[in-house]
Amino acid sequence: MSQPEMWSQTARWPRTVADPGRIWSVAELTARVRLLLEADPQLQQVWVRGEISNYKRHSSGHVYFTLKDDRAALRCVMFRSAARTLRFEPGDGMAVIAGGRIGVYEAGGQYQLYVETLEPDGVGALYLAFEQLKERLRREGLFDPERKRPLPRLPRRVGVVTSADGAALRDIIRVASRRNPRLHLIVAPVPVQGDEAAPAIAAAIRRFGRFGGVDVLIVGRGGGSWEDLWPFNEEVVVRAVAESPIPVVSAVGHETDFTLCDLAADVRAPTPSAAAELVVPDWYELRDRVVDLRQRLERAMRLRVRMARDRLERLAGSRGMFYPRDRVLQHRQRLDTLLRDLVATARRLVDERRQRLLLLSGRLESLSPLAVLARGYSIARDARGEVLKDARRVTPGDRVDVWLHRGQLRCRVEAVLPDNAPISGGTGSGPDGGEQDDGRGHGRSHDKG
Amino acid sequence: MGEATLGGQEALPDREFGADEEPAFEQALEELAAIVRALETGEHGLDRSLELFQRGVALARLCHRRLDEVERKIEWLLEDEEGRPYTEPAHRLIEEARDP
Numbered sequence: 001m002s003q004p005e006m007w008s009q010t011a012r013w014p015r016t017v018a019d020p021g022r023i024w025s026v027a028e029l030t031a032r033v034r035l036l037l038e039a040d041p042q043l044q045q046v047w048v049r050g051e052i053s054n055y056k057r058h059s060s061g062h063v064y065f066t067l068k069d070d071r072a073a074l075r076c077v078m079f080r081s082a083a084r085t086l087r088f089e090p091g092d093g094m095a096v097i098a099g100g101r102i103g104v105y106e107a108g109g110q111y112q113l114y115v116e117t118l119e120p121d122g123v124g125a126l127y128l129a130f131e132q133l134k135e136r137l138r139r140e141g142l143f144d145p146e147r148k149r150p151l152p153r154l155p156r157r158v159g160v161v162t163s164a165d166g167a168a169l170r171d172i173i174r175v176a177s178r179r180n181p182r183l184h185l186i187v188a189p190v191p192v193q194g195d196e197a198a199p200a201i202a203a204a205i206r207r208f209g210r211f212g213g214v215d216v217l218i219v220g221r222g223g224g225s226w227e228d229l230w231p232f233n234e235e236v237v238v239r240a241v242a243e244s245p246i247p248v249v250s251a252v253g254h255e256t257d258f259t260l261c262d263l264a265a266d267v268r269a270p271t272p273s274a275a276a277e278l279v280v281p282d283w284y285e286l287r288d289r290v291v292d293l294r295q296r297l298e299r300a301m302r303l304r305v306r307m308a309r310d311r312l313e314r315l316a317g318s319r320g321m322f323y324p325r326d327r328v329l330q331h332r333q334r335l336d337t338l339l340r341d342l343v344a345t346a347r348r349l350v351d352e353r354r355q356r357l358l359l360l361s362g363r364l365e366s367l368s369p370l371a372v373l374a375r376g377y378s379i380a381r382d383a384r385g386e387v388l389k390d391a392r393r394v395t396p397g398d399r400v401d402v403w404l405h406r407g408q409l410r411c412r413v414e415a416v417l418p419d420n421a422p423i424s425g426g427t428g429s430g431p432d433g434g435e436q437d438d439g440r441g442h443g444r445s446h447d448k449g
Numbered sequence: 450m451g452e453a454t455l456g457g458q459e460a461l462p463d464r465e466f467g468a469d470e471e472p473a474f475e476q477a478l479e480e481l482a483a484i485v486r487a488l489e490t491g492e493h494g495l496d497r498s499l500e501l502f503q504r505g506v507a508l509a510r511l512c513h514r515r516l517d518e519v520e521r522k523i524e525w526l527l528e529d530e531e532g533r534p535y536t537e538p539a540h541r542l543i544e545e546a547r548d549p
Contacts, residue, residue, distance in 0.1 A: 152473065152474070152475065153473075153474055153475035153478065154474040154475065154515060154516070156518070156519050157519075159526065164525075169542070170545065173523065173542060173545070173546050174546070177521075177546050181521060182516075182517070182519045182520060182521050183519070183521055183522075184519050184520065184521065184522040184523075184524075185522070185523045185524070185542075186523075186524045186525070186526045186536060187523070187524070187525055187526065187539060187542065188525070188526040188527075189525060204526070207526060207528055207532075207534045208526065208534075210532075210533075210534055211526060211534035211536075213536075283516065286478075286512075286516060287513075287516050289478070290478065290481075290509060290512040290513055290516065293478075293481050293482060293485050293505075293509060293512075294481075294505075294506075294509040296485045296489065297481070297484065297485050297488065297502065297505040297506065297509065300485060300488035300489045300491075300502075301488055301498065301499075301502040303491070304488060304491055304495065304498045304502075305495070307491060308495045
């Protein structure tokens, strides 16, 4: 033994008691205390009311806290296995009722309450859990309105997550079949109450996400107690609904039941039947609508064409320039005007010509050689029939034909006199120029005559 | 009725729409309704009206096709050992649906 210990033992704790024979080890003594406490059946199943302080959740999953009232404190521990069943998150200042057994933590030298169940004092645990989870998920944004997706108007396939034997599924099938004779329904059967329900429901929702073959999902069950509906308030289910790539309609219980699944879903239906009404369109109604639109489309187009034709007709009577046809009409109108002008002009021209013709023909009349002959002139021609204008063209002895006003003379030339000396007998040479001769020739011959 | 078709074969694909541009039923229906309204107000010229009309006819045809293309079926969605989803006919549900 070292010197100071020797001193301390002898000086401060002298073995002067009557029976120094039994000296306990700490472990032995602690075990004895433990034995006493744990042998008391009352302490082994105890309920205690208090307020939580020093609340601490260890990374191992165990939960430590102290229960206090105004005069005392009690150390508490809740092992991971028990803490997992907590449906709310305890916290400092919370009034609770804890159930468990009193034990001793020998290594720490502490007696404590080993908590098996923990309930909020005053409100139900489920309700509190509901409120707490709701608040947490709301803060995370899982219920945000902008997350909500519209349901497809005409889903080709509808998925259902519910019990295979429940009234919910029968209701959904009945309503859906009535509304759509061509519905393709795919059902993932799950338990909808009990401990295994929540994970199974969440898994089924995710299965549909992987499967991908449906356009919309109905998740729900028929009516039941608050506890029966509980799986639809479990975080796994709420998260699976919020994360579903397929729009989800939540249909849990009755009209008055509200679950967190409802809040996370894209649409909440008051009942499974109502969900089917929402999701499955009235096929006959849609078909009628398409038929109606198609008829209106054709009617409107026919009317539109008729309107255009009427407009064209109207425009044809005006000077509008909207359509090529109007332009043609305009051109035609101008053409008509031109034509009218042309005809007038032509008529005027023709009239002028006719008058000039009359005038000319009058003058022509006076130019006719026959008329000249009538006045006593005659025309002489040689044997070839050419009109003789120069005496030197013939020689004595040639034959010459002379045309008179009436009849002809066949003559034989006796002498040729180049100058116009008067010849006795008065037979002058005829005027030069035949039928083709113009006025000037005539005038000259006239002058000659 | 059960799994039998209700007198409708899968319609042949329309040629008016390519695979990428084929609108969903609700879009097709909305666009069709908008076209009908536009034509009924007569606000467009004849050429544009004709274009709209042709588009409208194509959309109406698409809607009819969509309405007729699905067969009545009820199936279970299950999962194999590796977690792969598969479906099988839900004969019991089909029976029940037949006699409500």
